[in-house]
Amino acid sequence: MARRRNRVTIREVADDAGVSLQTVSRVINDEPNVRPQMRDRVQASIDRLGYVPSLAAQRMSGSRSYIILAINDRERTLADWRERQGTDWVDQMLLGGMLTCSKHGYRMMVELVDTHSDHVERELGAAIAALQPDGVILTPPHSENLQITRLLASRGIPFARIGSTEEGPGIRLTMGDEAAAYTATVRLIELGHRHIGMIAGPREYSLSGWRIAGWKRALTEHGLNAEGLSERGDFGYESGTQATRALLDRDPELTAIIGSSDQMTLAALEVARDRGLHVPRDLSLISFDNTPIVRFSQPPLTAIDQPIAETVSTAVEQLIGSDKSAGPSKVIDVEAQLVERASTGPAPRTH
Structure with missing residues (x-):
């Protein structure tokens, strides 16, 4: 029976290239303060060893976590799952978010938070402390929960508010309702x-x-x-x-x-x-x-x-390229479409 091949580690890359772990991390994160010759040497070791960067390796530089965290309504989502009704909203959110995150070398994670809970700040704070996300996507009704938006703003975490046009911190997006x-x-x-x-x-x-x-x-x-x-x-x-x-x-x-x-x-x-x-x-x-x-x-x-996937994808793009010092931006409105099927027809002539 063939033995399973061990995953190449960042330390092996560093040893092969004769550089420090931090130098390898800076190359992985495409940071500017690496000499071209050193970058080429590290990249050659990465290619030769077949190294695939992990999130831990990407985070060694301390500047980014490469995680976008999406927050969805706990009560409603769990109710749908328990009734086995499915949650197309979550499916479409993952479709748009995960694909766009992957394109930029990020990962998307989803947390369910009860917006009515007295412990919402503690629950969300614990998730943020554990994951240290680079950005957070808030879906309705969380996107208009002042406890949540104030917590994120106070910690300097970029966030997007889907379904909210209220002035204040965060990137505002709507779906043409x-x-x-x-x-x-x-x-x-x-x-x-x-x-x-x-x-x-x-x-x-x-x-x-x-x-x-x-x-x-x-x-x-x-x-x-x-x-x-x-x-x-x-x-x-x-x-x-x-x-x-x-x-x-x-x-x-x-x-x-x-x-x-x-x-x-x-x-x-x-x-x-x-x-x-x-x-x-x-x-x-x-x-x-x-x-x-x-x-x-x-x-x-x-x-x-409803353009859920497109809206979440847009939110991810905005968060990855966000400037924390920038002021409030205009509302981004993603247009919805009417799909006609057999449940609509001419009004009865008797009316």
């Missing part, structure tokens, strides 16, 4: 709908308000009424069921609903079936998220495709 809701509403108006409901997300997420604003703006511009046509949910299925029932009970002329998550919109689809309504002949539906499941519902849901 208001424009996407406006686009979805206009599309329904083009199909002849005049009574268009909105199932919004919880107030703790700013993006919920942005989506309501986009929906209202489209209705107002086309001389249509928004009053009484909005309900709030928590992004979950049960809340979508309750919101849809409330909207249909309140306005019998309702012919379209925009849901602020796939789960809530799938609930709307089930409520429509229970009431004998055909989708899209009697009721058109548009969802936010565009997770894989909506392609397999009957009918497949028209949805706003």
